[in-house]
Amino acid sequence: MSHYFDHAATTPIRPAAVEAWLHAAEQTGNAAAIHGAGRAARRIVEEARERIGEALGTPASTIIFTSGGTEADNLAILGVARARRQADPARNLLLISPIEHHGVRDAACHLLSEGFSIHEMPLTDRGVVNAAATADAMRLHADELALASLMAVNNETGVIQPAQRLAAVAHDELGLPFHCDMVQAHGQGPSLADGQCTAALASHKLGGPMGVGALIVPRGTPLQPTTYGGGQESRLRSGTVPVALVAGFAAAVVEARRTQDAETARLQALSRRLEDILIQAGGTIIADKAPRSTQITFALFPGCLGQDLVVLLDAHDIFVSTGAACTAGVPHPSPVLLAMGCSEAEAMTGLRFSLGWTSTEADLDALSHTLADAIEKAHR
Amino acid sequence: MARLIAALSGGVDSAVAAARMVEAGHDVTAIHLALSRTPLTYRAGSRGCCSLEDANDARRVADTLAIPFYVWDFSTQFHEDVVQNFLSEYARGHTPNPCLRCNEKIKFAALCDRALALGFEGVVTGHYARLIEQSDGTIDLHRSVDQAKDQSYVLGVLTQKQLRHSHFPLGDTIKEEVRREAHRRGLRVADKPDSYDICFIPEGDTADYLHDKLGYRPGQIKDESGEVLGEHQGIFTYTIGQRKGLRLGHPAADGRPRYVLRLDPQDDTVIVGPHAKLRVDHLSGVDPLWCGQAPSGPFTATVQLRAHAQEVPATVTPTADGVTIRLDQPAYGIAPGQTAVIYDGTRVVGSATIDTATP
The missing domain is CATH 3.90.1150.10 (Aspartate Aminotransferase, domain 1)
Structure with missing residues (x-):
């Protein structure tokens, strides 16, 4: 043993997720097709979206399915930063913590090559981002910031970060887009019901199948797509939606929240x-x-x-x-x-x-x- | 049954070696050595032993054999003990063999020590050499049955303690049979090409690599009388005995080809001369390593002076800090820094690093 x-x-994948995945995997149909088989697949996808929304307290329409946490983080960082600067060329500064997952950190570093610059949030030796100093930095640079990003729970130390407090300052006080990597959150982090930040989720960290995740995108978030094609997910993410994976993901989210x-x-x-x-x-x-x-x-x-x-x-x-x-x-x-x-x-x-x-x-x-x-x- | 580490390079030899030990009932754990500090800049092709592709090939071999697999990072030690030594030896006009240093310092030292500390009993590799245990328990190192593939030369630096923890399951087999066996066992690396080059030199261009690391140190090419015949960009790109690529403007007075005779790091000079001047009858060696008991007096033996060279009959005399070797027949083009491995028949007696080579 x-x-x-x-x-x-x-x-480990939860039995409820296996069951939902298997059931959906036996169905034929591309959720973007308009015939009966397509409609059946689409129904599974939308029901999954609604169940996840309900469990997390966010409207189903804010959920963009991705291939996982990393793609969700990439979409938020690249998509928001580019959209913000397109609207206002002065906004080319990113404020991120020094302990972000590579999905955030490397995406932000990639933006250096597009002329963005990065400020790091101050970190205490206890592994927590200094919230007061970070809030001050957000206020000081409010006119230049494209976005700020801080994870809910660090994936290596388990330290809970002041993401909720900083998301509130960013959203309510400054109108600044805030991204929160919630892949390891497990109940910690900003409340998605408040719509104060974009949030990345990964199915397999919750007991769902690998290969699927989501970016929660509150209404009004400036966001450009980073992949191009059929625009299946609200024109923000292209690619055939993996129906069975999404069904398993939803079952895992519901089970995790219930227990x-x-x-x-x-x-x-x-x-x-x-x-x-x-x-x-x-x-x-x-x-x-x-x-x-x-x-x-x-x-x-x-x-x-x-x-x-x-x-x-x-x-x-x-x-x-x-x-x-x-x-x-x-x-x-x-x-x-x-x-x-x-x-x-x-x-x-x-x-x-x-x-x-x-x-x-x-x-x-x-x-x-x-x-x-x-x-x-x-x-x- | 023993708990053993199998060093998997990602090539066919170490794969079959590991497979044989698993089949013999040993509890084998596969280790791939990460030797490059920046894996993508070392060999990206399939013929080195440091690329990501090789790590993946090694992993798949372990999967096939259903044994645990780990990558152990020895890149810092490799850089200090093998790469730096390689560079400093070349910089002083010597010709080192990095594979010997790697066996001496990494594979049968750092790797073996770590394995023993963690409760393993020995290390399995795919080297072509044989180990034979004497009645008194001494382990003798012998040439492999495949004379073309024999690797006892690069293992000539191992001590009795190191040999005691080593396993070379391929020593009794010829290479073609090892490849056939890999096919039979379903190992995907069965047809992977052999590696010949130095694993940390990209594209196998040693001169280019040395210029990159040591820069350009121009100097003169002279004959033995001191006449300047040409110029060079660094003595480290020349090897004693080298004839091609000297780019000397005019032919020698006697019209015969000229060879590199000496490399002088003091004034960055390459000395050239006729082939006869390459003749070597006497060698002195330093840092002797003996596979078993250190010899107490002179003895007759054969010596091999570089990888894949013919062995030469000789008399070897241990001295206070090394050995002297008198060759029974002359050798040509022997460079300081090369290793002399001493044999008694097929048995390796020991080795020393050549310090001087004279007629």
Whole structure:
């Protein structure tokens, strides 16, 4: 039996999502076709959109389906920045946090080549964006800013960011478009009902199938498409809508929302025990003083290489992650930890443990039996 | 059954080596070494061992064998121990072999040490060489049965401790059979071309690479009398024994071809002369490494002076800080920095880095 501690990478698919996906996958029909088969497919897509909207408290019409979180982030950053500058050439400044996911960060960096510039939000050594200073920066640069972007929960440290507060300042006070990467939010972050920001979601982080996600685009958001073709999703995103994936996504969102309160309490207890086990084994919890998601814990094990611990725990079917990986599978020091002031060597001693809907006490039992031995072997 | 690391390069040899150890019942974990600090700038083709494509090929081999697969990053050590050594050796007019350094410092040192620390018992590679255990427990390193593919030369730097943790399952097999076996086992790398070039040199152009890293250090090309015959852009792009590409304006007085005899890093001079002056009968070697017991006195042996060269009968005498080698028949074009690997029949006795080569 394996023990999965990598829900932040992807979480097991929920039975309700499998069922919805399978059911829809057996149907024939392109949702953009006007005949009966097309109408049936379109109905599945629109019902999924409505169910997601209802679960998240946002009108169905604000949901743009994408291939996942990264495409949603890209669409928001590139699409909003370009639209804003087209309307006002003075708006060529992007304000983003130094701990954004690559889906945001690399899109923003790409805009440097189009003449935009980037300001980074100030970060405290606890891994939280300084909200007051960031609000001041937004006010100071209000006339030049194309957009601001801050994730709800950091994907490596689990630190909850002041995205709700800053989205309110941006939207209500300054009329500034604000993007929030909510891929790891799990109930944290801005309320989508307020329509204060665009928000990126990924189905497979919620227990839905991989390959689908959404960008929530409140009415009135200036946004240009970044892909060109049939314009299937409100002319903002082109490409045949994957009917079955969307159906599975919706089932996962509904299930996650329905069980959220009970799950949060359950995971809180598991998370407390997890962190006790890690500290007992000599680990240091990153950002332990900051508000954190119950689902993500990043710990440093001085004297060990995180990757060695992955190998040793893997041999016992315990699956953890060093937090970041490139295409070749070579771990690099986490840019998030570096931004928080860790040295490269320190950052390489880290492991990310992330919990989810299938996590149990038995997982923690297995970890507590194995971790000390692994740390002893990995210690250099 | 042993818990072993198999170093998978992404090529056919290491794939079959790993497959054989899995089949023999060992608990094998595959490791691909990331040696480049910027993988996309090292070899992008299929013939190096550092490209993303090679990492993916290695991963697919591990999938096929149903064994765990990890990429271990040794790029910093590789840069310090292999690439920097390669550059500094060339800069001082020597001709190093980076594959030997990589085996000595990375594959059978850094990789092996990390594996042992994590509870593994040894390292499997696809090298063509044989290990034979003596009755007293000593492990002897021998040439492979495939003489054309034999890689005992580049393993001649391994010590008894390192050999003890090494496994070379391909030593008794010829290359063609290894490829056929890869086909039979359904390994997708069965027909992947062999790698011949230095893995960290893009496009295989060593001179270009050295200019890029060491710049241009112009100097003169002279004959032994001191007459200036031409100019060059850096002594490191020349090798002792080289004849082509000297671009000397006029022929030698005797009309015979001229060869590079010496590289002088002090005043950046390339000395050229007739073939007879390349003759070498005596060598001195430094940094000797012995595969087993260090020899106590002179002994007769054969020595191989570069990869894929013919071996030469010789008398080897250990000295306080190295060895001296007297060749029974002359060798030509031997450069300091090359490694002399010493054999007793097919058995590797040890090796030393050539320091001086004289008639």
